[in-house]
Amino acid sequence: MIRVQRQDFNIGVEIDALTRGRTDVGAVVSFAGIVRADADGDPLKSMTLEHFPGMTERELNRVEAEARVRWSLQDVAIIHRFGELLPGDRIVLVATTSQHRADAFEAASFLMDYLKTRAPFWKRELRVSGEYWVEPRDSDDSAAARWSS
Amino acid sequence: MKILYFAWVRQKIGRSEEVVDAPANVRTAGDLAAWLVARGDGYAEAFADLKRVRVAINQEHSNFSAPVDGRDEIAFFPPVTGG
Numbered sequence: 402m403i404r405v406q407r408q409d410f411n412i413g414v415e416i417d418a419l420t421r422g423r424t425d426v427g428a429v430v431s432f433a434g435i436v437r438a439d440a441d442g443d444p445l446k447s448m449t450l451e452h453f454p455g456m457t458e459r460e461l462n463r464v465e466a467e468a469r470v471r472w473s474l475q476d477v478a479i480i481h482r483f484g485e486l487l488p489g490d491r492i493v494l495v496a497t498t499s500q501h502r503a504d505a506f507e508a509a510s511f512l513m514d515y516l517k518t519r520a521p522f523w524k525r526e527l528r529v530s531g532e533y534w535v536e537p538r539d540s541d542d543s544a545a546a547r548w549s550s
Numbered sequence: 551m552k553i554l555y556f557a558w559v560r561q562k563i564g565r566s567e568e569v570v571d572a573p574a575n576v577r578t579a580g581d582l583a584a585w586l587v588a589r590g591d592g593y594a595e596a597f598a599d600l601k602r603v604r605v606a607i608n609q610e611h612s613n614f615s616a617p618v619d620g621r622d623e624i625a626f627f628p629p630v631t632g633g
Contacts, residue, residue, distance in 0.1 A: 522632025
């Protein structure tokens, strides 16, 4: 399940939707990304996420399909927000279910690493000192690369 | 062909999309970027360092060597920073 939306989501509701009424799920793993204020030095006032409608959904679907090939998963949920967000707001949710925990853990980690380098989102930060586009981190590329070895 | 711009590429060029009639010698995404640069300052600034720009053709990640033609939708943007 892929959703790209402006509005907030409820983590508990989303996890519950993956497991409710099922007795075959043995593990659910979730990751939520939150806007950090980085209070030291130059605090963040807000963050605006821009994306490429259409391509975003295609890339997220592709990343989900790749995870389902690599791991034994029962379900996958990816929710990614766009628009203006404030410190403390939720940005992204990735949740996976499987019979056993290893598949759910690894797939959730893979999904986050891959979507960070492939999904066409761009973050613009409004800080006390001005506005800045977030630069990609080398550590994001190396995190994604570890899955291709 | 239709061209889309995102994030600071869009800001430097001053528009989010346009339809252009590129000459026949524009055969790749790189040729298209070079042709756009000749149109003015904002384009020159956006494409000053192609290592900082990514390209998608018909909503698929691609590269500057990839062929393009009039039916394609080409998007130029900075490296992505979602998640």
